[in-house]
Amino acid sequence: MEDLTKELSMLNNTATSDNELKEYIVNYVGRKKDPEDEQVTVGMIIDVLSEDFPELVLCLSEENWVRGYQQALVDVEPQQE
Numbered sequence: 001m002e003d004l005t006k007e008l009s010m011l012n013n014t015a016t017s018d019n020e021l022k023e024y025i026v027n028y029v030g031r032k033k034d035p036e037d038e039q040v041t042v043g044m045i046i047d048v049l050s051e052d053f054p055e056l057v058l059c060l061s062e063e064n065w066v067r068g069y070q071q072a073l074v075d076v077e078p079q080q081e
Contacts, residue, residue, distance in 0.1 A: 010042050011041065011042050011043035011046070012041050012042070012043060013041060013042050014039045014040065014041055015029075015040045015041060015042055015044075015045055025045060026040045026045070028048070029044050029045050029048045032048055033047075033048065
Protein backbone atom coordinates (compact mmCIF):
# COMPACT_ATOMS: atom_id res chain seq x y z
CA MET A 1 0.00 0.00 0.00
CA GLU A 2 2.86 2.39 0.80
CA ASP A 3 4.32 1.95 -2.71
CA LEU A 4 0.96 2.76 -4.27
CA THR A 5 0.68 5.88 -2.11
CA LYS A 6 4.13 7.00 -3.30
CA GLU A 7 3.18 6.38 -6.93
CA LEU A 8 -0.07 8.34 -6.67
CA SER A 9 1.35 11.15 -4.56
CA MET A 10 2.14 14.51 -6.08
CA LEU A 11 4.59 15.29 -3.27
CA ASN A 12 7.61 14.30 -5.36
CA ASN A 13 6.55 16.29 -8.40
CA THR A 14 8.85 19.15 -9.30
CA ALA A 15 7.17 22.51 -8.75
CA THR A 16 6.96 24.82 -11.74
CA SER A 17 7.29 28.59 -11.63
CA ASP A 18 4.62 29.56 -14.12
CA ASN A 19 3.34 32.62 -12.27
CA GLU A 20 4.76 35.26 -9.96
CA LEU A 21 3.57 33.69 -6.69
CA LYS A 22 4.83 30.22 -7.61
CA GLU A 23 8.17 31.68 -8.66
CA TYR A 24 8.51 33.44 -5.31
CA ILE A 25 7.57 30.30 -3.34
CA VAL A 26 9.80 27.97 -5.38
CA ASN A 27 12.76 30.36 -5.03
CA TYR A 28 12.13 30.79 -1.29
CA VAL A 29 11.91 27.04 -0.71
CA GLY A 30 14.93 26.46 -2.93
CA ARG A 31 17.02 28.86 -0.84
CA LYS A 32 15.78 27.35 2.40
CA LYS A 33 16.07 23.65 1.47
CA ASP A 34 19.03 23.96 -0.95
CA PRO A 35 18.38 20.66 -2.77
CA GLU A 36 21.42 19.04 -4.41
CA ASP A 37 19.66 18.67 -7.77
CA GLU A 38 18.21 22.21 -7.53
CA GLN A 39 14.70 20.78 -8.00
CA VAL A 40 12.04 21.98 -5.57
CA THR A 41 9.24 19.47 -5.03
CA VAL A 42 5.69 19.98 -3.85
CA GLY A 43 6.61 18.05 -0.69
CA MET A 44 9.44 20.50 0.06
CA ILE A 45 7.02 23.40 -0.34
CA ILE A 46 4.57 21.80 2.08
CA ASP A 47 7.38 21.20 4.59
CA VAL A 48 8.48 24.83 4.46
CA LEU A 49 4.92 26.16 4.59
CA SER A 50 4.17 23.98 7.62
CA GLU A 51 7.21 25.47 9.36
CA ASP A 52 6.81 29.10 8.27
CA PHE A 53 3.04 29.42 7.77
CA PRO A 54 1.41 26.64 9.83
CA GLU A 55 -1.96 28.38 10.05
CA LEU A 56 -2.33 28.18 6.26
CA VAL A 57 -1.50 24.47 6.14
CA LEU A 58 -3.82 23.80 9.07
CA CYS A 59 -6.67 25.67 7.38
CA LEU A 60 -6.22 23.71 4.14
CA SER A 61 -6.00 20.44 6.06
CA GLU A 62 -9.14 21.16 8.03
CA GLU A 63 -11.05 22.09 4.88
CA ASN A 64 -9.91 18.91 3.16
CA TRP A 65 -10.90 16.80 6.18
CA VAL A 66 -14.37 18.38 6.41
CA ARG A 67 -15.03 17.88 2.70
CA GLY A 68 -13.89 14.26 2.92
CA TYR A 69 -16.08 13.64 5.96
CA GLN A 70 -19.10 15.23 4.24
CA GLN A 71 -18.52 13.10 1.15
CA ALA A 72 -18.29 9.96 3.30
CA LEU A 73 -21.66 10.78 4.86
CA VAL A 74 -23.19 11.24 1.42
CA ASP A 75 -21.66 7.97 0.24
CA VAL A 76 -23.21 5.93 3.09
CA GLU A 77 -26.71 7.43 2.80
CA PRO A 78 -29.26 5.00 1.39
CA GLN A 79 -30.04 5.77 -2.24
CA GLN A 80 -33.57 6.99 -3.00
CA GLU A 81 -35.18 5.21 -5.93
